[in-house]
Amino acid sequence: MKIGIVCYPTYGGSGVVATELGKALAKQGHEIHFITYSQPTRLDFFSENLYYHEVDIRSYPLFQYPPYELALASKMVDVVTHEQLDLLHVHYAIPHASAAFMAKQILTTKGIRIPVITTLHGTDITLVGKDPSYEPVVTFSINQSDGVTAVSESLKQDTLDHFDITNHIEVVPNFIDLSRFQRQKKDHFKTAIAPDGERLIIHTSNFRKVKRIEDVMHIFDRLRKEVPSKLLLIGDGPERSKIENMCRELGTCNDVRFLGKLDVIEEVLSVGDLFLMPSEKESFGLAALEAMACQVPVVSSNVGGLPELNEDGVSGFTANVGDIEDMTAKSLTILDKDNLDRFKQGAFKVAKRFDIYNIVPEYEAYYERVIFEMKGAALA
Numbered sequence: 001m002k003i004g005i006v007c008y009p010t011y012g013g014s015g016v017v018a019t020e021l022g023k024a025l026a027k028q029g030h031e032i033h034f035i036t037y038s039q040p041t042r043l044d045f046f047s048e049n050l051y052y053h054e055v056d057i058r059s060y061p062l063f064q065y066p067p068y069e070l071a072l073a074s075k076m077v078d079v080v081t082h083e084q085l086d087l088l089h090v091h092y093a094i095p096h097a098s099a100a101f102m103a104k105q106i107l108t109t110k111g112i113r114i115p116v117i118t119t120l121h122g123t124d125i126t127l128v129g130k131d132p133s134y135e136p137v138v139t140f141s142i143n144q145s146d147g148v149t150a151v152s153e154s155l156k157q158d159t160l161d162h163f164d165i166t167n168h169i170e171v172v173p174n175f176i177d178l179s180r181f182q183r184q185k186k187d188h189f190k191t192a193i194a195p196d197g198e199r200l201i202i203h204t205s206n207f208r209k210v211k212r213i214e215d216v217m218h219i220f221d222r223l224r225k226e227v228p229s230k231l232l233l234i235g236d237g238p239e240r241s242k243i244e245n246m247c248r249e250l251g252t253c254n255d256v257r258f259l260g261k262l263d264v265i266e267e268v269l270s271v272g273d274l275f276l277m278p279s280e281k282e283s284f285g286l287a288a289l290e291a292m293a294c295q296v297p298v299v300s301s302n303v304g305g306l307p308e309l310n311e312d313g314v315s316g317f318t319a320n321v322g323d324i325e326d327m328t329a330k331s332l333t334i335l336d337k338d339n340l341d342r343f344k345q346g347a348f349k350v351a352k353r354f355d356i357y358n359i360v361p362e363y364e365a366y367y368e369r370v371i372f373e374m375k376g377a378a379l380a
């Protein structure tokens with residue numbers, strides 16, 4: 001198949017999932033065309049089946065903001081026409097699904113019929129999509145898609161609860177490339193960070209309020225008083241300065257490391273003993289899955305798609321949002337020397353269910369079904 005993938009090219013979960021999916025599909029022999037405004041962060045060109053088409057965003061004095069949606073729709077029309085694509089797969093509803101609808105209508109006038117699949121990832125539904133300024137467009141675009149997928153049962157239900165959706169939503173979970181995300185021998189790194197054999201606690205996020213990093217800091221402060229520990233914070237964002245101040249207030253600065261954005265996050269995860277994800281909202285929890293693949297057990301909140309991923313008592317534990325005492329107690333249970341190895345193996349066991357090569361066939365089968373249904377409708 002010749003497949004166009006539209007996504008955000010940034011470090012966010014939807015962009016990472018879209019890029020990794022495209023790379024895996026290319027390895028399976030499909031021709032993949034990425035359409036976005038800059039090269040996706042995880043995209044390389046070691047496959048002859050991978051192509052990148054940049055959306056040209058031009059500024060004109062008339063516009064206060066460049067009309068990205070129009071430029072994107074025009075680029076989709078161009079790529080579909082000249083590359084003779086079989087399908088467009090757009091990730092994140094805003095503005096990709098509406099731009100795809102526009103492109104599809106333009107292509108119809110040229111005698112070209114192409115199916116569009118929209119994948120819902122999370123904040124495009126749970127946060128941005130609920131804004132009255134966007135809700136009518138989001139609802140319309142989802143209902144006009146030829147196929148719709150969501151990354152968890154929770155996100156599917158949230159979409160159906162808050163939008164007037166008449167389309168069927170297929171659940172295809174996020175995935176992990178176990179050939180990349182696996183526990184590596186990084187003893188030298190662990191010795192440098194934890195010279196006295198301290199436990200290593202890890203948190204990864206974009207440092208937004210919804211991630212509740214203050215809870216991470218309070219949990220860690222309590223943990224280190226019971227078990228010698230260090231905290232590694234990966235990522236960056238608007239809450240970072242606030243968290244740096246919390247370190248000073250709690251007196252934990254000597255035990256906390258801010259590592260910023262990392263391309264090789266799996267190397268840090270390889271030395272971890274516990275991953276904390278106390279998020280207020282989480283449609284799936286890709287960062288937790290990456291940790292689990294590296295044999296790092298997880299203590300998370302029990303919201304959104306997290307209970308579908310983090311198996312309570314096996315890969316770690318879940319707890320109510322904001323329940324710092326419970327999360328601390330469950331973290332101590334995992335870090336106990338008699339339990340830690342069991343939880344590490346349990347985390348890896350659960351992660352294997354989400355191996356990319358288990359999930360890619362689900363997408364391939366769904367693509368074929370949607371293409372077949374469109375052809376059947378055209379003949380009817």
